[in-house]
Amino acid sequence: MLVLLTIIRGIIWIVAFVYISRLFRQTRRWSDLILEILQISLITDVFPLGNQKYSVLDFFILIGLLVGLVTLTRMVSRVLKSKFLTATGLSRAVQDTTALIFNYTFIFLGTIVVLQVWVLDLSSLTVFASVLGVGVGLGLQGIAKEFVSGLVLIFERPIQVGDFVEVAGLMGTVERISVRSTEIRTLDQVSVILPNSRFLDSEVINWSHSSPISRLKIPVGVAYGSNLEIVRNLLIKVAKNHQDILSMPSPQVFFPSLVIVP
Template sequence: FDAQPRADYANQILNRAVQSGEPVTVRVVEINELPVIQVNGVNLLTVTRKDAPEGMTREEQAQRWISRIEFAIKLAQEQRRPEYIRKAILLSAFCVVGAIALSFALGWIWRNWLPRLIHLRQTNSQQLLESFLPLSLAVVRVFLWLLTVIYISNQFAQTRIWSRRIIDVLFFSFAEPIIPLGDKSYSVIQLLILLGLFSGLLIVSRSATKLLRSRILLFTGISRGAQETIALIACYTLIFIGTLVLLQLWGLDLSSLNIFAGVLGVGIGLGLQGIAKEFVSGLAIIFERHIEVGDFVNVGEYMGTVERIGLRSTQIRTLDEVAMIVPNSRFLEKEFVNWNHGNYVSRIRLPVPVAFGEDLSQVREALIDAAKDYPQVVSQPAPRVFFIGYGESSLEFELLVWIADPRRHPQIKSDLYFRIDASLRSRNIQIPFPQRDLHFRSSLPVELSRQAEAQLNNSLNNGKREESKAE
């Protein structure tokens, strides 16, 4: 007989013995010089020489199996009694309540604690992690309820076969090599292990990059932007080499991925043009170094410090302490201002109007005095004052100063204006108000209402009385 029919026949005998509820007799008899195990006088199975391990006789193996069969039958009869079923139902109810409470607790953690943790860590893939949270919560909840169903169904003899089938299906789905990749097939568990190893590779690469940045590059004396560029190139190089080594150790033939590489190339040409464009732009920024970490830049209407340069985007911390993500292609396609590129100082222009008739040399001296003692203004180049011209209401001057910290541009400009105002006031130099002259042509007829005409006459009469009193 085949193994499966023999197993089904043995299960039928054991089920009848268990369901009878009566004491079961299990013994060994010898038939044709072979030990045969009987249950209530019915032959269950024959113990052959292949069934006994080395160093044990067939009779000893038969006695071991008898002990296990008697224990299993006794346990099965115990689990079919009403007392046990009541306890199992009560335990199952507690399991359901616990699973519901744990599901709500997981939801609270995923909605409140994990987003806050991701925000505090300021990871480079913060948006990706936040978008992945709902999916991960759904996976954890499904796994929780699957374990609950398996545990509850395993408590009852009538439903234990369901739990065994669920476990068999899960084992087949995760452990059987059903995913072809190259010349071999891999199971879901193997791919999950590969993803885990790749995640470990990413963690090791980033840790090595941080160690390189903090323990080696920090003491080389090179600029911060150059340090970040070297660290970034080292990180991606480690990831690339580590991925190749990991795939080779995994037994994956890289030559079998040529078709996948071709399909990926077509996908990049059709649907991934934007990502490829940002990737190439990131490489150009890293190697050309028109912009580096720590530079103070103007991008559109925003000003800020470059905090991170990635292969797809650049993160800038604005003056409002807001992180702004800029696609790398924007730095290649549109104009931007890098206040630190090629020079460590930057210039500030401060327009200053003064009233007509003021002494120009006094104005120049006041502006120079306001700038030369300010600690944030560098001595070379020295502050300069230019007389721009005559405005509609004022004499137009412009003070030019150079600073070493462009990130403090607004604060320094505000402080200088405070100092300029104090310096002008100390010299009694007036800052003019806008003036307008209004001329009326007397030939034009002007019609006034009675109330306006009466008020005008009263004003004229009052003026005449005051003049006569003064005389």
């Protein structure tokens, strides 16, 4: 989107410059010359690719088609998730995974269609594939690693959207999983973006993986000499009144040790 806005801004500046220059007789001839040079440079086929040659204008059209494809895909994906997947009653994790798979599949297939419409011989892309392979070997290992890690998280699903996890010293709820990174919302309501490889290279505690029910141990200190029965009853009452605490199994209070504080 930023690239598209930059292109539009550049076109507006060029149009404004040409319009203003044609208002004056002294600059009108230079304006016509610039327009002619610009037109020739845009439509002249100068970039060989396979058996075809393409102009700068052709590449602008290709960029516009790809940007339109990505924008359309995001719109359709949001409608699919908000209108159809929500009505199925599936869990949030399944809905997000389905929408994400649809998003990237649609972009992949749409890109092939756009390239065919652009009259591009796909066999000529083998050159770019070779260059990309060299790039991955030289400097894109990190991006490739995160991409593969994202695919593993999406399809193997060791973590899902909505899970409460603990990783790299952070505890929070998984809000979003993409092919490059995962967003976690901590208990302090802070969004943390973690690379996907972090979930495969380090130990991850998923409190919601097999069951949404988890038991938490919360240490509570009381003054020495307190009535333990009253303390027990108060703690159980507070726990039972919390909306996220289940009645079965019921909360329990233990007194493993008493420490005298001077």
